[in-house]
Each structure stands twice: as C-alpha cells, then as structure tokens.
Amino acid sequence: MxxxxxxxxxVYPAEGVYDVGRxxxxxxxxxxxxxxxxHTDLEAARAAGYSDLVAPPTFAIIVAQxxxxxxxxxxxxxxxxxxVVHGEQRFQHHRPIIAGDALQAELHVDxxxxxxxxxxxxxxxxxxxVEGEPVSTTVSTIVVRTEEEGQExxxxxxx
Numbered sequence: 001m002x003x004x005x006x007x008x009x010x011v012y013p014a015e016g017v018y019d020v021g022r023x024x025x026x027x028x029x030x031x032x033x034x035x036x037x038x039h040t041d042l043e044a045a046r047a048a049g050y051s052d053l054v055a056p057p058t059f060a061i062i063v064a065q066x067x068x069x070x071x072x073x074x075x076x077x078x079x080x081x082x083x084v085v086h087g088e089q090r091f092q093h094h095r096p097i098i099a100g101d102a103l104q105a106e107l108h109v110d111x112x113x114x115x116x117x118x119x120x121x122x123x124x125x126x127x128x129x130v131e132g133e134p135v136s137t138t139v140s141t142i143v144v145r146t147e148e149e150g151q152e153x154x155x156x157x158x159x
Contacts, residue, residue, distance in 0.1 A: 003119050003144055004078045008112045012070050014104035017130055018063045022099045025053045032056055055097035061089065064125035064138040067105035071123060079144055087120070087141040094134040102130045110139075118145040 022042070029039035034056040037044035045053050072079050097103070105125040113120045120143050127136040 003112070003114075003146055004076055005112045005114055005119070007071075007074075007077055007109050010071075010109045012067060012074075012107040012109075014067070014106045014128070015070065016066070016104065018066065018103045018105075020055065020059075020097055020099055020101040020103060022053050024062075025055045025059065025097075025099055028059050028062070029056050032058060050096070050098060052099035055099075057091060057093060059097050060091055060093070060127055060136040060138055063103050063105050063127050064136075064140065067107040067125045068123055068140060071107055071109060083118075083145040085143045085145070087143050088139075089141075090139045092137040092139075094136060097135060101135070103127055103135060104130055118143055120144075 026040050028034075029036075036054075036056075038048050038050060038054040039045075039056055040053065042053060045051075048054075071077055072081055072084070105127045108124040108126070110122045110124050111120075112122075120141060122139065122141050125136075125138045125140070126134070127138065128134055
C-alpha cells in the first residue's frame with residue numbers, strides 16, 4: 001500500500017483522555033534530564049505558584065504522539081511505520097501542563113508533499129483539557145519513504 005496524498009486537511013477528533021500524573025512527570029523529567037525542582041518536588045512547584053508538579057515543556061509530545069498514532073495506523077493513510085523518519089517537532093505552549101490535568105488532542109493533517117520515493121507530512125496536534133482549555137499546539141514533520149518501484153515490500157536498498 002502506498003501513501004494517500006488526499007488525506008491533507010483531514011482532522012482526527014480527540015479520542016480518549018490522557019491523565020497527567022505526578023509520577024509520569026517525574027519519570028519524564030528524569031528521562032530528559034530536566035532538573036528544575038518544579039518537575040519533581042511538590043513543595044517547590046507550589047512555592048513557584050503552581051497547584052501541582054509542572055511537566056517539562058516537551059512532555060506534550062506524549063499526548064501528541066498518541067493522536068498521531070491514530071493517523072499512522074489509519075489504513076486509508078497507507079503509511080508503513082517501519083518507513084517513517086521523524087524530521088522536526090515544534091511546540092507552542094498556551095499554559096503549562098500540570099499534574100492532575102486530563103488532556104486530549106485533536107490531530108490535523110496540515111500537509112502532504114510527495115517527493116521522489118517518499119513524502120513529507122506535517123501534522124498539528126491541538127492539545128486541550130477535557131473542558132476545552134488550550135494547553136499546547138505541537139507541529140510534527142515526518143518523512144515516509146515509499147516502496148521503490150520494482151522493489152518487494154520489506155527489501156531495503158542496504159542503506
């Protein structure tokens with residue numbers, strides 16, 4: 001199956017809720033080496049004016065990638081995940097992510113540009129609370145290598 005360029009403009013409505021927990025924030029902070037105590041120490045977060053632990057800015061990727069996975073798994077998209085390379089990720093934060101938040105993400109397929117033996121896709125995840133308060137907007141660019149003409153699926157060029 002090959003990539004379907006007609007999916008540009010498609011919107012995948014929010015599905016499911018991601019509950020932000022203190023331990024998830026602490027684990028993510030450790031993984032990305034975020035050392036600000038507002039990510040790990042409740043008293044430090046409260047002293048800084050927050051109601052609970054604050055997630056590092058890139059924590060939004062967890063929620064965004066759950067939404068992106070729906071697009072990538074969509075049979076109509078024609079994407080073979082084994083042929084995906086992540087190109088770029090940008091974040092625009094409307095407010096910090098705090099432990100206790102219940103988040104959801106609506107995914108927009110902003111563009112699909114066919115190029116040679118592949119395509120460049122840009123998606124945008126609008127992350128909100130379940131009440132609809134904007135939290136973050138993430139923009140992701142991925143490159144999908146399509147199967148080369150005359151090549152059997154699963155056979156690489158050795159590169």
